[in-house]
Amino acid sequence: MRRVILGQGVKKIIDFSSTSIWLQNNQLWLLPFLIWELVWKGLALWKAARNNQNYWFVAILIFNTLGVLPIVYIAFFQKKVR
Secondary structure, eight states, X not given: OEEEEETTTEEEEEOHHHHHHHHHHTHHHHHHHHHHHHXXXXXXXXXXXXXXXXXXXXXXXXXXXXXXXXXXXXXXXXXXXX
16 A cells, blocks of 8 residues: 655555456456557567667667557658668
8 A cells, every 4th residue: 555645735545455456356358458569569679670770679668558659660660661
């Protein structure tokens, strides 16, 4: 359990144990998201490495965005093959 101070001394208690219990009981819901992220991240990392775009490679490797950042990279920022 953590305490977070909001605004002018207002305290709100966030109970992370309920989130943990929900995740334990609903693991199958996470599997499609995990597969989606791994596929897009793997493809984008491979393309960024092949194109020698180091900044994109590091950004895609660090940030987990459920495939949004890798899709944006592939769609708009990868070097086009001629």
